[in-house]
Amino acid sequence: MVRDSREDWKTWQGVFDAFTLRALFKLSSQGHFDELMRTISPGKEAMVFVARKGAGMVAVKVYKLETAKFSKMFPYLRVDPRYHALKNNQRQVVFSWTEREYRNLLIAREAGLRVPTPIAHFANVLVMEYIGGSEPAPMLRAAAPEDPARFAKECLDDVERLARAGFVHGDLSEHNVLNDGERPVIIDFSHMAPLRAPNSRELLERDVLNMCAYFRKHGVDTDEKAMLARMLAAK
Ligand SMILES: Nc1ncnc2c1ncn2[C@@H]1O[C@H](COP(=O)(O)OP(=O)(O)O)[C@@H](O)[C@H]1O
Ligand SMILES: [Mg+2]
Known part of the structure; x- marks a missing residue:
């Protein structure tokens, strides 16, 4: 993504719904990334991609609109005082979930934690700093620390x-x-x-x-x- 070539559209059309494609296109045309390169994690709830941005890389997390975890998101959001007014509408809940992760990353960063710096979010898509080098940094589960x-x-x-x-x-x-x-x-x-x-x-x-x-x-x-x-x- 999201060069405007037909090949790219074909590739990603099978992966995303039209709504998500539009959100990706919007973030890409705002300059947050040039193209999705590959999947880091094909999670049930969200997919995470490495995306190219100029000579560098960013991570793009796409929450699935039809997630089975949806029913678990709403109770979490409802007890968060920032989301008391939220209605139980599936799409809105997934958007709020995405926005909340963006805001939470900002708070964590300001508190002095080493976390991916959030860059932008729109609808169900979150763009953030990519952690890793030529390969994404592994999970602790897969790479026990030396010390x-x-x-x-x-x-x-x-x-x-x-x-x-x-x-x-x-x-x-x-x-x-x-x-x-x-x-x-x-x-x-x-x-x-x-x-x-x-x-x-x-x-x-x-x-x-x-x-x-x-x-x-x-x-x-x-x-x-x-x-x-x-x-x-x-x-
Ligand atoms: N900013 C990032 N940089 C590099 N890899 C990432 C980044 N964010 C997520 N990942 C990879 O994607 C996987 C899933 O991301 P995560 O945010 O934990 O989503 P999920 O909700 O699917 O658990 C992580 O275990 C990690 O391997
Ligand atoms: Mg996770």
Whole structure:
């Protein structure tokens, strides 16, 4: 995408619905990327692509409009005070989900976390900084750190920074942390919620326990109870 050649249109027409194609075309014509290169992740809920932008690269995340996870998105959004007024309309919910991830990435970045910098969003499409080199940075699950203790500290410090800023990631595990040249980059911020939302304490507990369990498997001793207490006190 989205050079105007027929070949490209044919390629992507089979992949996206007309609505998504228009959203991609709009973002591309606004100069956010030149063409989609290849899929990084063909997720059930969203597909992530590497896109070329001039001599560089960006990541493009496309939320599926017909996602089976749709029914799970609405309850999450409804308890987020920023989306109290949202109606249970499938397309609107997916757009809000996309917008929320964009806003959440901005907040996380401002809180000092290493996350992909969000660049633009429109409808169900989010453009963000690409993490990686000639290959995308692997998930932590697929690329265990060489120095797990240092990696764990950096990663858990990020979780704490976010808590101090008043937010919780909400879907943290070795699937949503990239190992970018031995430094953690937390991704997939669509579940992030303000700590003042009613379910946030459980989300924070789950995030911290998930990460600590992963790092324990790699020989890092973490005191998750103390960590949680500190994070909740900072709230
Ligand atoms: N900014 C990015 N740079 C490089 N790879 C990315 C980026 N964002 C996502 N990915 C890749 O795409 C996969 C899915 O992205 P994610 O945001 O976790 O979506 P999902 O909702 O499908 O889990 C990630 O595991 C990672 O491999
Ligand atoms: Mg993910």
